Amino acid sequence: MAERPYTLLSWAMSLDGYLDDTTDQRLVLSNAEDLERVDAVRARSDAVLVGAATIRADDPRLVVRRRPLRARRAAAGLPESPARVTLTRGTDLDPSARFFTGEGRKLVYCTAAAAATLRRRLPGDVTVVAAGDTPTMDGVSRHLAECGVKRLLVEGGRQVHTQFLADGLADELHAVVAPFFVADSRAPRVVADGLLPWNRDRRAHLVEVRPLGDVVLLRYALSRRFDPDGPGGATR
Numbered sequence: 001m002a003e004r005p006y007t008l009l010s011w012a013m014s015l016d017g018y019l020d021d022t023t024d025q026r027l028v029l030s031n032a033e034d035l036e037r038v039d040a041v042r043a044r045s046d047a048v049l050v051g052a053a054t055i056r057a058d059d060p061r062l063v064v065r066r067r068p069l070r071a072r073r074a075a076a077g078l079p080e081s082p083a084r085v086t087l088t089r090g091t092d093l094d095p096s097a098r099f100f101t102g103e104g105r106k107l108v109y110c111t112a113a114a115a116a117t118l119r120r121r122l123p124g125d126v127t128v129v130a131a132g133d134t135p136t137m138d139g140v141s142r143h144l145a146e147c148g149v150k151r152l153l154v155e156g157g158r159q160v161h162t163q164f165l166a167d168g169l170a171d172e173l174h175a176v177v178a179p180f181f182v183a184d185s186r187a188p189r190v191v192a193d194g195l196l197p198w199n200r201d202r203r204a205h206l207v208e209v210r211p212l213g214d215v216v217l218l219r220y221a222l223s224r225r226f227d228p229d230g231p232g233g234a235t236r
Contacts (some may be wrong), residue, residue: 002145005152008172009161010038013190018182019158028059029178033212043069044231045082045153047144051160052088057233061098079104085144087135091117100126109135137163137171151231162192172232173220
């Protein structure tokens with residue numbers, strides 16, 4: 001059985017640990033310099049994963065944007081962008097979402113009950129994987145490894161990050177801190193309630209602090225598999 005992918009979690013948050021506010025407008029937590037960094041991390045990954053809620057809320061493309069990075073992947077015999085991966089318990093996915101457009105591999109992990117409907121609704125080049133009664137991060141990781149994914153970048157959202165952390169499947173964390181507060185308890189925080197391996201009795205290991213304009217990147221090693229030269233390493 002193939003070893004699970006090296007897994008890097010990535011998020012941006014406010015000074016008080018929120019992912020968003022409660023308005024209808026998207027809350028911009030990153031900046032241009034950090035977006036370039038994320039683009040480089042994507043370019044060094046085999047797959048990018050987000051939850052279905054992130055697709056519905058943010059409509060992300062999840063592709064490598066800069067031409068030199070795309071060309072570098074192509075020269076190495078790789079697709080210009082990593083595979084796009086999501087998981088869902090239901091069927092509420094818009095087939096016109098940017099996640100499903102353009103070239104490149106796209107995988108949707110879903111419940112067995114939702115698989116037939118999603119195969120009918122989604123574009124023909126999307127691979128729908130029936131993952132039992134409830135898709136789990138461990139099951140998805142194992143299947144991705146069997147598909148040849150060695151480096152997995154997880155970009156959200158809150159429930160997905162919480163489950164990867166709770167199941168001990170994260171090797172590295174990139175937390176970008178924006179220079180403002182949300183200060184609204186109704187807004188979503190970076191993780192949901194739960195028992196996580198890193199707590200008051202077990203601190204995560206900080207390996208890098210990098211200012212990026214008016215935001216700052218905190219890079220943490222979360223497992224013995226941490227690779228300083230992996231997809232989250234040198235990104236310029």
